[in-house]
Amino acid sequence: MKGLYKISTGELDGLFAEIAREMRLYAPLRQGNELNFGLWGASVTVDLHGLKTDNTPKDLFLPQSEDLYSASLKGGDIKINPAEAEFAPFVVFGVKACDIKATAVLDNIFLKGDFVDHNYKLRRENALIVSLACNKPGMSCFCAAFNLDAAAPGGDIATWLCNEYLYLQAQNEKGEGFIKQFAHLLQEAEEGEIAPIQAEIREKIAALPYSELPLENFTPENMLKLFNHENWNILYKACLGCGICTYICPTCGCYDIRDFEAKCGEIQRFRCWDSCMYPDFTLMAHGNPRISQKERFRQRFMHKLAYHPEKFAEYGCVGCGRCVNKCPVSLNIVKIIKSLGGE
Amino acid sequence: MRDFQIPKVGIITEIFEETPDVKTFRVVDESGAKAFDHMPGQCAMLSVPGVGEAMFSIASSPTNTKFMEFSIKRVGVLTEHIHKLEPGDKLTIRGPYGNFFPVDTELKGKNILFVAGGIALAPVRSVIKYVFDNRADYGYVDILYGARNPEGLVYRKEIEKSWADKPNTNVFLTIDQHDEDWDGHIGFVPDYFKKIGFSTDKLVVMCGPPIMIKFTMALLLEMGFKKEQVYTTLELRMKCGIGKCGRCNIGPKLVCVDGPVFRTDELDNLPDEF
Ligand SMILES: Cc1cc2nc3c(=O)[nH]c(=O)nc-3n(C[C@H](O)[C@H](O)[C@H](O)COP(=O)(O)OP(=O)(O)OC[C@H]3O[C@@H](n4cnc5c(N)ncnc54)[C@H](O)[C@@H]3O)c2cc1C
Ligand code: SF4
Numbered sequence: 065m066k067g068l069y070k071i072s073t074g075e076l077d078g079l080f081a082e083i084a085r086e087m088r089l090y091a092p093l094r095q096g097n098e099l100n101f102g103l104w105g106a107s108v109t110v111d112l113h114g115l116k117t118d119n120t121p122k123d124l125f126l127p128q129s130e131d132l133y134s135a136s137l138k139g140g141d142i143k144i145n146p147a148e149a150e151f152a153p154f155v156v157f158g159v160k161a162c163d164i165k166a167t168a169v170l171d172n173i174f175l176k177g178d179f180v181d182h183n184y185k186l187r188r189e190n191a192l193i194v195s196l197a198c199n200k201p202g203m204s205c206f207c208a209a210f211n212l213d214a215a216a217p218g219g220d221i222a223t224w225l226c227n228e229y230l231y232l233q234a235q236n237e238k239g240e241g242f243i244k245q246f247a248h249l250l251q252e253a254e255e256g257e258i259a260p261i262q263a264e265i266r267e268k269i270a271a272l273p274y275s276e277l278p279l280e281n282f283t284p285e286n287m288l289k290l291f292n293h294e295n296w297n298i299l300y301k302a303c304l305g306c307g308i309c310t311y312i313c314p315t316c317g318c319y320d321i322r323d324f325e326a327k328c329g330e331i332q333r334f335r336c337w338d339s340c341m342y343p344d345f346t347l348m349a350h351g352n353p354r355i356s357q358k359e360r361f362r363q364r365f366m367h368k369l370a371y372h373p374e375k376f377a378e379y380g381c382v383g384c385g386r387c388v389n390k391c392p393v394s395l396n397i398v399k400i401i402k403s404l405g406g407e
Numbered sequence: 408m409r410d411f412q413i414p415k416v417g418i419i420t421e422i423f424e425e426t427p428d429v430k431t432f433r434v435v436d437e438s439g440a441k442a443f444d445h446m447p448g449q450c451a452m453l454s455v456p457g458v459g460e461a462m463f464s465i466a467s468s469p470t471n472t473k474f475m476e477f478s479i480k481r482v483g484v485l486t487e488h489i490h491k492l493e494p495g496d497k498l499t500i501r502g503p504y505g506n507f508f509p510v511d512t513e514l515k516g517k518n519i520l521f522v523a524g525g526i527a528l529a530p531v532r533s534v535i536k537y538v539f540d541n542r543a544d545y546g547y548v549d550i551l552y553g554a555r556n557p558e559g560l561v562y563r564k565e566i567e568k569s570w571a572d573k574p575n576t577n578v579f580l581t582i583d584q585h586d587e588d589w590d591g592h593i594g595f596v597p598d599y600f601k602k603i604g605f606s607t608d609k610l611v612v613m614c615g616p617p618i619m620i621k622f623t624m625a626l627l628l629e630m631g632f633k634k635e636q637v638y639t640t641l642e643l644r645m646k647c648g649i650g651k652c653g654r655c656n657i658g659p660k661l662v663c664v665d666g667p668v669f670r671t672d673e674l675d676n677l678p679d680e681f
């Protein structure tokens with residue numbers, strides 16, 4: 065076990081200011097009803113007491129839109145200029161257990177295989193992730209169904225809010241180096257000091273309505289059975305195909321590649337988040353293999369519950385519950401799991 | 408480490424009109440050399456910046472070390488634009504992407520039956536030319552190719568002037584309907600296939616429209632072929648080509664990296680969504 069440290073919550077602004085002097089710092093910022101990760105600065109309101117952020121922190125690694133290169137076209141000539149992205153160390157503070165696990169899910173997609181995603185990799189390497197235990201898990205949370213422990217949230221450094229203190233514990237060497245760097249602002253704490261809050265969190269989570277879901281059927285062997293399940297014919301019917309569930313999902317990483325004319329004779333090619341819920345996602349000149357919303361709807365949930373598990377031996381859903389909160393017609397992965405899981 | 412989504416600039420050196428809507432483009436990089444090495448069945452992303460980018464099979468053989476060829480059917484925005492390009496014009500090219508036909512392993516030393524329909528002869532041509540350039544390494548070669556009409560046969564001159572004369576090689580051509588300029592076989596590929604009646608001592612490379620694949624596959628099984636003997640390619644919409652953008656999946660497989668070449672028995676374990 066690495067050493068446990070603490071800092072009184074009243075002194076957190078001082079810690080943030082000191083971190084921000086060294087590198088960019090992102091934290092959950094409160095703006096009216098919304099809570100989202102944003103760049104820390106003198107005039108922001110950091111809120112570590114809120115539950116999960118409305119949007120996920122995935123855009124710190126996979127920006128919503130990012131330039132790949134520009135092509136200058138002059139007199140029939142083409143010149144390719146790779147985009148100059150800046151990759152500098154940064155800290156993201158206050159990431160919940162579900163979003164931490166989601167980062168591991170996206171790592172499997174973007175860092176494994178014959179090709180490694182260049183920009184994603186550099187952003188991941190430059191990031192130091194500070195997690196935060198969930199003191200107030202919500203009704204829509206079901207991380208426990210996927211065996212995540214919101215009381216031991218992981219990351220490079222894990223933190224807990226308890227009795228007007230923020231407790232910090234390095235989870236790896238990178239985290240240790242960071243704690244050393246800012247040790248002059250921290251006090252040493254006793255290992256047992258976070259035990260009560262951990263126990264409290266685990267108790268709360270066990271009592272949540274979705275903490276146990278019938279996931280036994282979702283195995284690679286059952287893939288075709290799940291795919292051909294007749295319940296899809298009913299489940300998808302209300303889906304509007306709006307794509308909200310994909311944009312707010314921390315493990316959805318699909319993207320499109322597009323062009324725009326930045327200025328006369330200069331084409332900017334960029335990538336941007338896309339959604340498998342849209343008909344043109346797979347549309348080809350000779351037809352569309354996902355012909356109706358049924359196939360598109362099924363794709364999103366089969367990907368999380370069957371295809372990703374088949375490839376990486378982990379679920380592609382982390383139970384963050386955002387799609388439960390945000391779907392305009394109250395469709396979500398919990399309904400799918402219950403329906404196909406036989407409940 | 409480099410970003411695999413960033414292309415090279417390519418130059419079109421020659422263009423051949425194959426059919427009313429298919430042209431073959433010979434492409435080199437800016438230095439005049441072949442843009443990259445590849446294997447038969449692999450693909451490349453071609454793009455005209457500001458117009459679009461799409462995946463195309465490399466229709467030339469790896470044994471051709473000077474240039475690559477792409478046979479492109481005019482079907483939409485990008486392909487329409489590419490069809491208007493002329494020798495000397497530039498586009499961008501990145502690749503090679505995807506897996507390839509097992510020419511140096513499973514196919515080596517075997518008799519091979521090639522079955523293709525329409526533009527899908529493009530990826531098959533790469534294998535055929537590779538086999539002819541390494542003729543001693545393979546057994547008998549049968550090529551069965553069909554199109555809607557005589558003008559629809561791509562590489563027709565090459566097939567008749569060169570392929571048909573290769574040793575231990577049979578070429579069978581067919582068109583769908585009667586045509587005044589045609590004295591060869593008339594009928595769909597599967598029908599002709601049945602008439603010829605191939606023996607099962609060979610591996611099969613089959614590419615074409617889904618309907619042709621479906622019927623020919625049924626015949627192959629009827630004739631005693633096993634799915635393990637038959638290779639085909641799949642086509643899904645692609646963007647990144649490197650297994651990241653998530654667009655081209657069939658179940659857990661991403662066609663841009665796990666395909667486009669599949670042994671047909673592998674497809675039984677995948678959702679029917681292609
Ligand atoms: C592995 C592989 C190998 C291939 N090999 C070959 C080959 O050797 N030769 C060949 O000719 N073709 C080949 N293709 C097919 C080729 O990629 C397509 O024909 C090509 O993408 C068509 O591009 P386009 O811009 O001309 O058509 P598009 O204009 O893209 O039209 C295609 C369809 O997509 C729709 N569409 C396109 N963009 C959008 C958008 N942004 N929003 C909404 N709808 C849109 C159009 O409405 C249309 O229905 C291959 C494809 C794959 C995947
Ligand atoms: S499931 Fe809900 S959020 Fe997702 S596309 Fe359908 S309607 Fe939109």
Ligand code: SF4
Binds near residue numbers: 388
């Ligand atoms: S599918 Fe829904 S609950 Fe699961 S990770 Fe995505 S947004 Fe969260």
Ligand code: FES
Binds near residue numbers: 653
């Ligand atoms: S084209 Fe992007 S994953 Fe296959």
